[in-house]
Amino acid sequence: MRKVILVFGLISGAILSAMMMGSVLFADRIGLGHSYIVGYTSMVLAFLMVYFGIRSYRDNVSGGTVTFGKAFVVGLGITLIACACYVATWEVVYNNFYPDFMEKYASSVMDKARASGATQAQLDAKALEMDRMKAMYRNPFYRMAWTFIEAFPVGLLFTLVSAALLRRKRNDSGAAPSMAGASAS
Numbered sequence: 001m002r003k004v005i006l007v008f009g010l011i012s013g014a015i016l017s018a019m020m021m022g023s024v025l026f027a028d029r030i031g032l033g034h035s036y037i038v039g040y041t042s043m044v045l046a047f048l049m050v051y052f053g054i055r056s057y058r059d060n061v062s063g064g065t066v067t068f069g070k071a072f073v074v075g076l077g078i079t080l081i082a083c084a085c086y087v088a089t090w091e092v093v094y095n096n097f098y099p100d101f102m103e104k105y106a107s108s109v110m111d112k113a114r115a116s117g118a119t120q121a122q123l124d125a126k127a128l129e130m131d132r133m134k135a136m137y138r139n140p141f142y143r144m145a146w147t148f149i150e151a152f153p154v155g156l157l158f159t160l161v162s163a164a165l166l167r168r169k170r171n172d173s174g175a176a177p178s179m180a181g182a183s184a185s
Helices: 002-025 027-061 068-096 101-114 120-137 140-165
Strands: none
Touching: 002 027, 002 068, 027 140, 068 140, 101 120, 101 140, 120 140
16 A cells, blocks of 8 residues: 555656646746646646556555545545645745745735725735735745645545545455446445
8 A cells, every 4th residue: 555655646746846846937927826727737637646546556456445444545645745745846946946936926916906996904904914924934834834735635635536436345245346346336
């Protein structure tokens, strides 16, 4: 089980990391709003490895059967490794290539508030909120927690769906089900 989790977790993490690097390179051109679309699309692509990892575990390690619980554990392990890669990549990117991220983010938020017709009092409150966020974001533990929280729910959703789709119980005789019976479970 550990090998499947490690292999598929690292593949998923590599996809997340590569896509993050690509989106950071083009962040100024595509804008922060579109960066989110690219980011979450890449998460969906990367977390497809959860499905393939659980299926590989079921078919190659577990003899063609897997319970929802075991599939969930495999998927969660893959997700955690992928998220750890995502966090590590963001720390490298943020500290070496994009240290002005929060400045750009705050500027983008303020521009949107102005464009929406916010009053001066609302703009002042938003500016104060952005200053607090920038101060908190300087703390690496806060930053890592928020980065983890960006990706983890997507991976958890893929884990739950994949575990439900791929679970397969043994027949009453104790034998693994045939492929024909797989669609019924």
